[in-house]
Amino acid sequence: MARKKSFAVIGANNFGIAVAKTLEDKKQSVVVFDFDEHRLNSHLAAMPGVVGIVLDATNKTSMEKAGIKQFDGIIVAFGSNMEVSIITVLNLLDLGIENIMAKAKDLRHKRILLALGLDENQVIIPDIISGKMVATRSMFDIDIDVQSVDDDFISTTMIVSDPGVIDKSIQESRLTANKEWNIIQIKRNGKVILPDEKTILKKDDQIVLFAKITAINDLILKIQGDESLFEN
The missing domain is CATH 3.30.70.1450 (Regulator of K+ conductance, C-terminal domain)
Structure with a gap:
């Protein structure tokens, strides 16, 4: 069995919660970050093994204080808000974090994330998959x-x-x-x-x-x- 890892899911939208639920089912350690406390509470109520933390991912200092560097993997789940997605990824890269997976809403969004420095296998477009x-x-x-x-x-x-x-x-x-x-x-x-x-x-x-x-x-x-x- 693979060793237990820790994952940060940034964005409590449907995609992010689906990722968090799958990781929880696989007995992994999961923390979900989102700026909306109500959304966090409502999504995570049925997921007792997942921790929710209120956080503005566009604030690099807040992310660093929250210990974002400690995780084995980070999934940026934002898709519809391209600006938030881009700033979040930039903040992670500025903090020296490389173990990133990011959702893109379309090919244009993916091209921007690739231009920021992510590799092809770090960016996914769920609708295409x-x-x-x-x-x-x-x-x-x-x-x-x-x-x-x-x-x-x-x-x-x-x-x-x-x-x-x-x-x-x-x-x-x-x-x-x-x-x-x-x-x-x-x-x-x-x-x-x-x-x-x-x-x-x-x-x-x-x-x-x-x-x-x-x-x-x-x-x-x-x-x-x-x-x-x-x-x-």
């Missing part, structure tokens, strides 16, 4: 959980339900890693298994895999079976 996932999922014969997607590959989870692979090894099931796919891990009864080709597949195993988009439908048939095509 969501759009890619929706478009990709629509290509498949059934609804599956898509964790990430790029132009050629996706990360997804499938449930073992086809009798043809149950109680057989990955090798026997012809699911050994190749250029088309790779099984990353198997979740079984709350435990995580790092598989090899001799690992036996059990009914209801959750297979987390990284695969080419063009191979997904065939993998669905192999792992979940024909009946999955007609489930809703």
Whole structure:
């Protein structure tokens, strides 16, 4: 299991709260900063493991006094207010902080954040990511959980339900890693298994895999079976 880390989420909007909730679910230490105390209290009422601190992120001195440098990761969740986002990122960079992830509302906003000094992988546009996932999922014969997607590959989870692979090894099931796919891990009864080709597949195993988009439908048939095509 990865070591517990501390994260600062700056901005208690829907995106920031979704990030904070996910980190809390992963047993990480999370503090959410926002200038609006009412918004903080209302969002965090159902998240007892998350600390909320009232803070104006455009004030560099206040950020430094709040101990912003202590965190392992900082997520700047502002998007609709580009000016606040830019000033917040500038303040973090002025304080010598590099472990930043920032939300951008569009490509123009992203270009500005990149010009400030952030790397490509430090800036995300949620609408573009969501759009890619929706478009990709629509290509498949059934609804599956898509964790990430790029132009050629996706990360997804499938449930073992086809009798043809149950109680057989990955090798026997012809699911050994190749250029088309790779099984990353198997979740079984709350435990995580790092598989090899001799690992036996059990009914209801959750297979987390990284695969080419063009191979997904065939993998669905192999792992979940024909009946999955007609489930809703």
